Amino acid sequence: MHRHPTAVGLRLALLGWLLLSASHAAAAEKASEGKARIRILATGGTIAGAQTRQEDSAYKAGALDVEQLIAAVPSLKQLASLGGEQVANIGSQDMNDAVWLKLARRINALLATPDVDGIVVTHGTDTMEETAYFLNLVIRSDKPVVLVGAMRPATALGADGPANLYNAVAVATHPGARGRGVLVVMNDEVHAARNVIKTNTTNVKSFESPNRGAAGLVHTGKVTWFEPVDTKHTHRSELSLEKVEKLPRVDILYAHANMSADLLEAAVKSGARGLVIAGVGNGNMSQQALEVLARAVKQGVAVVRSTRLMSGLVLRNSEVDDDKLGFVASGELNPAKSRVLLQLALTRTKDPAQLQRYFQEY
Numbered sequence: 001m002h003r004h005p006t007a008v009g010l011r012l013a014l015l016g017w018l019l020l021s022a023s024h025a026a027a028a029e030k031a032s033e034g035k036a037r038i039r040i041l042a043t044g045g046t047i048a049g050a051q052t053r054q055e056d057s058a059y060k061a062g063a064l065d066v067e068q069l070i071a072a073v074p075s076l077k078q079l080a081s082l083g084g085e086q087v088a089n090i091g092s093q094d095m096n097d098a099v100w101l102k103l104a105r106r107i108n109a110l111l112a113t114p115d116v117d118g119i120v121v122t123h124g125t126d127t128m129e130e131t132a133y134f135l136n137l138v139i140r141s142d143k144p145v146v147l148v149g150a151m152r153p154a155t156a157l158g159a160d161g162p163a164n165l166y167n168a169v170a171v172a173t174h175p176g177a178r179g180r181g182v183l184v185v186m187n188d189e190v191h192a193a194r195n196v197i198k199t200n201t202t203n204v205k206s207f208e209s210p211n212r213g214a215a216g217l218v219h220t221g222k223v224t225w226f227e228p229v230d231t232k233h234t235h236r237s238e239l240s241l242e243k244v245e246k247l248p249r250v251d252i253l254y255a256h257a258n259m260s261a262d263l264l265e266a267a268v269k270s271g272a273r274g275l276v277i278a279g280v281g282n283g284n285m286s287q288q289a290l291e292v293l294a295r296a297v298k299q300g301v302a303v304v305r306s307t308r309l310m311s312g313l314v315l316r317n318s319e320v321d322d323d324k325l326g327f328v329a330s331g332e333l334n335p336a337k338s339r340v341l342l343q344l345a346l347t348r349t350k351d352p353a354q355l356q357r358y359f360q361e362y
């Protein structure tokens, strides 16, 4: 016989449900008591990538969402009280100004509240150094911001993403991360955004800071710090996105033996407001290229000499007369990072002397 629930029965069921919800909420609150509140912002990349078969090298970047990334590492909950947001879900070869602006504005808004203690950004490794340096220049907070990725997709044998994510959250909760600028955590190492570069196409030991070394080590969530960087960043940066709707176009051109100047001319004609040369050696290039660039400066285009080499400095006035030609020397910044700094600096000034100051201080 079918029985209708009585009013008393319904009230008892509701009471039971309320008590259960309250005890779940209390348990969740207790688990996160006293823990740092970390927001994970996901943008895609191999860390969120999936293969069809584990033995394939082919995979799709950005196949998993932020909740799946968090769920894959249950022990994260012991480190921090977590929340996840999906900002984008792309391979980082498709990273662009629009996503940078959205990501930076979201991080600034979150860090301005007292409810968020730090940010972890999951990101593809291909352009992670550029995004990290961009954020390093425009985030207005000394709270930790940590970028993390993986060299192997989430489905791979020996996937490195879960351990990297665990270490990244550990670094974001560490008091020593505060005021260090944006950091990158990969393969048990912590790197300063300004110094780090990707050096290998597939090996898990890919991220290095060739000129200055790592900012620290992190193994099973335990962090050891080395010397902090002395350049300006985050809360000490005068660069910002206030009043910036769009970033100026800056192109990178690669120097080589037998270099012609046609592509430089094409870049200027296509509307580049700045050019970065991935120069040979100490930021050198062919005579033809120098002549075209000298003319570009006279037309108001900013020119930065960087190097295609992995380490060392590009010094002013070594083989090229920067003073006479109106060029900027990139110092320690590689072409990709020089492009980021030039885009932001050009929102403030076109004066080569002022641009050079940014390259010295940032």
Ligand code: SIN
Binding pocket: 044, 045, 046, 047, 061, 090, 091, 092, 093, 123, 124, 125, 126, 127, 149, 150, 151, 152
């Ligand atoms: C990407 O940068 O999105 C692909 C490569 C990677 O994440 O390792």
